[in-house]
Amino acid sequence: xxxxxxxxxxxxxxxxxxxxxxxxxxxxxxxxxxxxxxxxxxxxxxxxxxxxxxxxxxxxxxxxxxxxxxxxxxxxxxxxxxxxxxxxxxxxxxxxxxxxxxxxxxxxxxxxxxxxxxxxxxxxxxxxxxxxxxxxxxxxxxxxxxxxxxxxxxxxxxxxxxxxxxxxxxxxxxxxxxxxxxxxxxxxxxxxxxxxxxxxxxxxxxxxxxxxxxxxxxxxxxxxxxxxxxxxxxxxxxxxxxxxxxxxxxxxxxxxxxxxxxxxxxxxxxxxxxxxxxxxxxxxxxxxxxxxxxxxxxxxxxxxxxxxxxxxxxxxxxxxxxxxxxxxxxxxxxxxxxxxxxxxxxxxxxxxxxxxxxxxxxxxxxxxxxxxxxxxxxxxxxxxxxxxxxxxxxxxxxxxxxxxxxxx
Amino acid sequence: xxxxxxxxxxxxxxxxxxxxxxxxxxxxxxxxxxxxxxxxxxxxxxxxxxxxxxxxxxxxxxxxxxxxxxxxxxxxxxxxxxxxxxxxxxxxxxxxxxxxxxxxxxxxxxxxxxxxxxxxxxxxxxxxxxxxxxxxxxxxxxxxxxxxxxxxxxxxxxxxxxxxxxxxxxxxxxxxxxxxxxxxxxxxxxxxxxxxxxxxxxxxxxxxxxxxxxxxxxxxxxxxxxxxxxxxxxx
Numbered sequence: 125x126x127x128x129x130x131x132x133x134x135x136x137x138x139x140x141x142x143x144x145x146x147x148x149x150x151x152x153x154x155x156x157x158x159x160x161x162x163x164x165x166x167x168x169x170x171x172x173x174x175x176x177x178x179x180x181x182x183x184x185x186x187x188x189x190x191x192x193x194x195x196x197x198x199x200x201x202x203x204x205x206x207x208x209x210x211x212x213x214x215x216x217x218x219x220x221x222x223x224x225x226x227x228x229x230x231x232x233x234x235x236x237x238x239x240x241x242x243x244x245x246x247x248x249x250x251x252x253x254x255x256x257x258x259x260x261x262x263x264x265x266x267x268x269x270x271x272x273x274x275x276x277x278x279x280x281x282x283x284x285x286x287x288x289x290x291x292x293x294x295x296x297x298x299x300x301x302x303x304x305x306x307x308x309x310x311x312x313x314x315x316x317x318x319x320x321x322x323x324x325x326x327x328x329x330x331x332x333x334x335x336x337x338x339x340x341x342x343x344x345x346x347x348x349x350x351x352x353x354x355x356x357x358x359x360x361x362x363x364x365x366x367x368x369x370x371x372x373x374x375x376x377x378x379x380x381x382x383x384x385x386x387x388x389x390x391x392x393x394x395x396x397x398x399x400x401x402x403x404x405x406x407x408x409x410x411x412x413x414x415x416x417x418x419x420x421x422x423x424x425x426x427x428x429x430x431x432x433x434x435x436x437x438x439x440x441x442x443x444x445x446x447x448x449x450x451x452x453x454x455x456x457x458x459x460x461x462x463x464x465x466x467x468x469x470x471x472x473x474x475x476x477x478x479x480x481x482x483x484x485x486x487x488x489x490x491x492x493x494x495x496x497x498x499x500x501x502x503x504x505x506x507x508x509x510x511x512x513x514x515x516x517x518x519x520x521x522x523x524x525x526x527x528x529x530x531x532x
Numbered sequence: 533x534x535x536x537x538x539x540x541x542x543x544x545x546x547x548x549x550x551x552x553x554x555x556x557x558x559x560x561x562x563x564x565x566x567x568x569x570x571x572x573x574x575x576x577x578x579x580x581x582x583x584x585x586x587x588x589x590x591x592x593x594x595x596x597x598x599x600x601x602x603x604x605x606x607x608x609x610x611x612x613x614x615x616x617x618x619x620x621x622x623x624x625x626x627x628x629x630x631x632x633x634x635x636x637x638x639x640x641x642x643x644x645x646x647x648x649x650x651x652x653x654x655x656x657x658x659x660x661x662x663x664x665x666x667x668x669x670x671x672x673x674x675x676x677x678x679x680x681x682x683x684x685x686x687x688x689x690x691x692x693x694x695x696x697x698x699x700x701x702x703x704x705x706x707x708x709x710x711x712x713x714x715x716x717x718x719x720x721x722x723x724x725x726x727x728x729x730x731x732x733x734x735x736x737x738x739x740x741x742x743x744x745x746x747x748x749x750x751x752x753x754x755x756x757x758x759x760x761x762x763x764x765x766x767x
Contacts, residue, residue: 129646133635140634140675446630447643449591450691451619453612456647525615526591528630 134463155425156476162418228335247311256307429508448525535566544597575754623692682713
């Protein structure tokens, strides 16, 4: 196939001038890694760092049950809901002789954003898992690291440990509720234990429907569970409004966070025992510098790609004139410049993505998500590729073939 | 019987815009190039030889006059059509060889055929055969910088011949070579002529013109864009 052959010539033109290609490969790798890390960082503001950036957390200083929640929190909710994109509650009930606390998170009064869910409870969010994954549907659960239930069977003590792949089966009459363990949390659950005021050793985090089925069918708790005296309210998570992109130009997100906290302080006595939880918040300066670095890294990539495109045309001017003189058509010249420019960019970007992924997974320990890959692919590969290809092909075609005869 | 005319230049003038205004590189020049002819274009540096070669090859267009390239007026041809004519019918040999530094000898020879729908094996076989004929097969995987000037020009000749063109245009092909290497290159061109190729050779060397006069069908001597001396072998 001529196209493959022409691409190969382009690749050879780029890669056999090793020092030049190497410099740009290193620069492309640097730019890719930087953009990848920064886009992961930006993305983590919506995921792993959602709580630190956009949330106001309330925790009970003494145990409180769901039946008292509405009277304590409704006033606050009504006052701050226009500044919130989500209002969530962490519920839990004890079972198996107080050996096990079953937990779930649910919105309060339909104020929620579905993409928030995996990141609302820091103990069970995807990046807090030592192994496995976050729950993706009904009958899936996450347990704590040293999960161990003790029973007595035929007069003998029996211990059951659970880990990934195991199932916890709850039987009520003819009904069987099988919860598959899909993740194990690394958290010591100290905040939840404090909210409960007791030291429980085993935690099972499930979605609302599974929680409800176990509570109603197995534990025979009264429904609705949101008003049950046997269900504990362990945490309230308020997520403020404000998009990450708009935060570059205005401070709505941060202003909302401050005003919600101030409202909480004002109503401190009426919402007792709930109080503000101390979390390490991301401030405006830190956030802005992350966004700024992200934009700079994209610009850096475009500049590197632009310089490389200009140099490729400059260095291969005589070669391209010669090829045009000996009869290469426009399409072939375009494919050649594409092969020459893109091969370097692609190889560097792939190496950059691998290095970036390893860094994110092993060192930075930021969640490795699809979105940053998409951002990096678009910003670091597709845009420079299109710009560079457009420039190199039009610039190479502007080289008159008669230049092949020009004296050096 | 007269030979088939491949290229005809009719009263062509080529002007360039320079810093000092319009510069006339070629002035009112007419020339017929017939099949299997050996044409020498001589003249000092700046006489317009290269401009004339550019016009003959369809690399440039005249300011005035007509150029008929393989029976078609180049005014009616776009750049793609001209490129196709060059690809199929014209082989180039440049003064500075114009080999591509980052391609091997074999790859350089293959370049004219790379964009064509020809099996790679066939292109490689043709290139290797030519390199073999030119005594360079042992150096097919070397890069141009690893060859002497004479060897580089032989590679350029192989590249000019690989598409089996009807016309070979050589722009000062031995100007950069020593006497021995120059002789080899001239012999290769004369051999190509014997095989029926049309050769157009430009040179600034009066002695080369003199030595090749007998073999040439036409000799033009250019000065300041005008033919000041023209000799033509009677057919």
